[in-house]
Amino acid sequence: MKIKFIGAAGTVTGSKTLIESNGIRLLIDCGLFQGIKPLRELNWEPLPVLASTIDFVLLTHGHLDHCGWLPRLVHQGFKGKIYCTGPTMEITKLILTDSAKIQEEDAKKANQENTSKHEIAEPLYTVEQAKKVFPLLTVVPLETTVGLDEGIEAVFIPAGHIIGACSISLQLEGKTLVFSGDLGRDNDVLLYPPTKPKKADLVFLESTYGDRLHADTDPKLELENYINAAFKKGGTVIIPSFAVERAQSIMFILWELKKEGRIPDIPYIVDSPMGVGAFQVFFNNTQWHKLSLADCQAMSKMFVINSDYQETLAAINNKGAKVVIAASGMITGGRVLSYLENYIGIPETTIIIVGYQAEGTRGRKLIEGAKSIKIFGNYYKVRAKIVEINSLSAHGDQADLLAWLSELKNKPHRVFLVHGEHPAADELRIKIRETYSVNCSIPLMGQEFDF
Known part of the structure; x- marks a missing residue:
């Protein structure tokens, strides 16, 4: 062998x-x-x-x-x-x-x-x-x-x-x-x-x-604090995330926070061409996770799911406070790059890193304190607030x-x-x-x- x-x-x-x-x-x-x-x-x-x-x-x-x-x-x-x-x-x-x-x-x-x-x-x-x-x-x-x-x-x-x-x-x-x-x-x-x-x-x-070892902190409390702090400044929160499971975990926590009245009534957007498909995988396979079908359906109603790129552009052009979950999780590609092009240079923006960032990825560079980042051949100054929640790792x-x-x-x-x-x-x-x-x-x- x-x-x-x-x-x-x-x-x-x-x-x-x-x-x-x-x-x-x-x-x-x-x-x-x-x-x-x-x-x-x-x-x-x-x-x-x-x-x-x-x-x-x-x-x-x-x-x-x-x-x-x-x-x-x-x-x-x-x-x-x-x-x-x-x-x-x-x-x-x-x-x-x-x-x-x-x-x-x-x-x-x-x-x-x-x-x-x-x-x-x-x-x-x-x-x-x-x-x-x-x-x-x-x-x-x-x-x-x-x-x-x-x-x-x-x-x-x-x-x-x-x-x-x-x-x-x-x-x-x-x-x-x-x-x-x-x-x-x-x-x-x-x-x-x-x-x-x-x-x-x-x-x-x-x-x-x-x-x-993962930090012994409460990711729910951390998300609550980061979102409310950004909201007070009128800023956008961007959460780069893998579209399957990590995104749903974050959505579940946000759904709970919203039900408990702990985060503001602003747009919560999942920007992913396969967002609807990813939800369907959870709907089809409830035996694999802890949520009931009813919970899945109720949770999904809280979020705007963008599949078409024109919807992405509309969300980007709306400069009001919002929370955006977008792939890819390590910021190596995907819709999250379009958001960062437009928001990483704005001090009121908060970018929350929630998963492992491999060597050489934009996500790793951000958590290591990069002052500028290259997207589609152009460099953008990093003025946004970069934070990390280790306890959400998969x-x-x-x-x-x-x-x-x-x-x-x-x-x-x-x-x-x-x-x-x-x-x-x-x-x-x-x-x-x-x-x-x-x-x-x-x-x-x-x-x-x-x-």
Whole structure:
């Protein structure tokens, strides 16, 4: 058995782990690289093996950094099945379509304004190419053994994080390999706690927050204070957020605050082309989260959901106080850029960062105190107030990651730490060795292991 790390090794994006066993090749996740340019450029490179030789893809969940490279994989010749849960299939279709539209729009804008370094800017993939992924998506039942090939079985286990997200237990060659995917928190606002694995010979554990603990603060109170402070100044609040689950968590908290009369009666806008679709995923899958269908419907009525870009322009031109939730969560693209173009230079604006910001992203630069930021080829001075609410993160912190390993009945042969920057992964490696006396490794990009 060979295991090759071709993404999310030393970084939190581009999740891809290649497994080869008895002539079968399978890929755990197929994500897009985001952040610094050297990582983004990897999206244009082919895999180290021919896409046509990969038999299966198993998706842990539908975030772009876990599913966003699928159109390239299919375009390069992949014809196998892509296994995932029902909500993940719905989200993946939304995410890929939205990603393709953004890439087409960005390429068109770069060509019109001549801001590309290339003679002709091209999208990484088109909407048409994204849709070619859809027929290959295959829904698997939760916590049920699925036979992939002779001697290879998989079980999908709830992981929290976002709706439909799972860890994957893979049985092959008499070994149990467990891939955590992205792990949620035990006390998430909307989702149930991750299910802890009971047996694993090899563990592939995310380490996004491996070096820190989430602040023990009340995100509801923090949101209340930031919104009311901005309202008193007549300012706009912009919350960059992933369109699925994080946005709904923020909406849920705002809905509660509004019912309790703790925030003002101003427009609350979800600006996302897939906003309606994201709501529909929650409506369709109430067994995956803590809200009833009635609560989902009542909550949605509080918000204006912008799908058309003309609605975005109208919201931008209305300079009155408002709260806007817009993708993308790391400010790498999407409608949030249009808001920042117009509002980041206004001192009365408050930008609330609510999720992990990868190295090289605009979100990371903002929380690190950048004085100016580049958007669509132009630099804008940062005069807005930049604040961060760590306690709204969808990722488990160091304590959550350590606890996820606590119910293993055997000592794993090795734990691989992936999906984290090196300082975070190394700190978690030390903690795991201290706590469980387990051999722990941090693989490098492109590194291969034989078992």
